[in-house]
Amino acid sequence: MGITLDGVGFTYLPGTPMARAALDGVDLSLAEGETVCLMGASGSGKTTLLGIAAGMLAPARGRVLLDGHRVDDSPSGVRRLRRAVGILFQSPQRQLFAETVEKDVGFGPRNRGLRGRALSQRVREAMGMVGLDADTYSMRSPFTLSDGEMRRAALAGVLAMKPRFLLLDEPSSGLDAPGRRLFHGLVAELKREGIGILVVTHDWEEVEALADRVEIIAGGRIVNAGDPGSAAANARLLSQAGLIPPPAMRLLDLLRERGLDLPARATSPREAAALIARALGGGER
Ligand SMILES: Nc1ncnc2c1ncn2[C@@H]1O[C@H](COP(=O)(O)OP(=O)(O)O)[C@@H](O)[C@H]1O
Ligand SMILES: [Mg+2]
Numbered sequence: 001m002g003i004t005l006d007g008v009g010f011t012y013l014p015g016t017p018m019a020r021a022a023l024d025g026v027d028l029s030l031a032e033g034e035t036v037c038l039m040g041a042s043g044s045g046k047t048t049l050l051g052i053a054a055g056m057l058a059p060a061r062g063r064v065l066l067d068g069h070r071v072d073d074s075p076s077g078v079r080r081l082r083r084a085v086g087i088l089f090q091s092p093q094r095q096l097f098a099e100t101v102e103k104d105v106g107f108g109p110r111n112r113g114l115r116g117r118a119l120s121q122r123v124r125e126a127m128g129m130v131g132l133d134a135d136t137y138s139m140r141s142p143f144t145l146s147d148g149e150m151r152r153a154a155l156a157g158v159l160a161m162k163p164r165f166l167l168l169d170e171p172s173s174g175l176d177a178p179g180r181r182l183f184h185g186l187v188a189e190l191k192r193e194g195i196g197i198l199v200v201t202h203d204w205e206e207v208e209a210l211a212d213r214v215e216i217i218a219g220g221r222i223v224n225a226g227d228p229g230s231a232a233a234n235a236r237l238l239s240q241a242g243l244i245p246p247p248a249m250r251l252l253d254l255l256r257e258r259g260l261d262l263p264a265r266a267t268s269p270r271e272a273a274a275l276i277a278r279a280l281g282g283g284e285r
Contacts, residue, residue, distance in 0.1 A: 001031065003053055005063075006065065032165075034191075037215070038200045038215050039202065040218055054082065084165055085164070088168045096154055101141075125160075130153070132152050187210050197210075214227070233267050252266060252275065
């Protein structure tokens with residue numbers, strides 16, 4: 001049970017001099033209950049990939065499947081996909097529009113027929129999940145919120161739809177440290193509930209905390225899929241994809257260049273940190 005992209009290609013402004021191939025032969029799957037981190041440099045196709053997986057963009061080549069059934073070839077298929085998937089955009093401003101936070105969060109469920117007490121309960125529950133106190137925030141205009149609060153309100157609106165799959169486009173980039181911790185706790189909880197989550201991130205701490213798998217995209221192609229530890233340790237791959245390795249990995253390289261007796265590679269940032277600590281401790285004695 002899950003979403004599958006099979007050989008998906010996508011070009012913006014096709015057939016014009018401005019045509020831009022954004023995705024090329026992308027295979028990617030997201031199962032229920034798994035958390036996948038999508039990493040790639042700016043312009044590599046991450047947001048386009050999410051748009052396809054959410055049924056907002058139609059693939060020019062390849063297929064999109066939901067639970068093994070093709071969904072990109074008919075309006076009813078696209079509707080099924082859109083119902084199953086919640087997407088949080090890169091900029092929360094793009095997602096918020098109602099006069100109050102309560103109306104904004106309740107917009108989706110209301111559209112699906114929820115009314116009265118059931119609706120207000122759904123809204124409260126979703127706001128609670130993202131740490132927005134309903135009494136404090138319900139009546140506020142979403143546009144008076146801070147960037148971090150806006151992000152939470154936008155996420156509450158997505159969660160209020162009870163999606164089976166969540167696509168999050170750089171969700172923690174505007175959050176402070178407590179906001180990030182809350183977000184990581186929330187993702188862990190949603191994962192336990194069986195929701196499949198695809199997160200675009202540049203943050204290795206986030207990858208280590210959340211990812212079952214890391215998919216790396218470069219130039220519109222998935223160039224690597226694997227466990228977080230080996231992605232983090234693959235310096236050549238990361239450099240080809242225009243990604244910065246985790247701090248502990250960079251420190252390992254730097255210290256080795258300065259003559260500290262350290263191995264050429266570690267299998268994870270955690271191991272790199274342990275190796276550095278050992279090398280420094282051994283040097284003092
Ligand atoms: N609306 C658009 N019109 C034309 N080109 C676009 C549009 N959106 C994205 N692109 C181009 O498609 C490529 C992939 O973009 P995007 O999916 O936004 O990458 P990312 O999210 O990884 O930064 C980039 O070259 C970008 O310039
Ligand atoms: Mg993007």
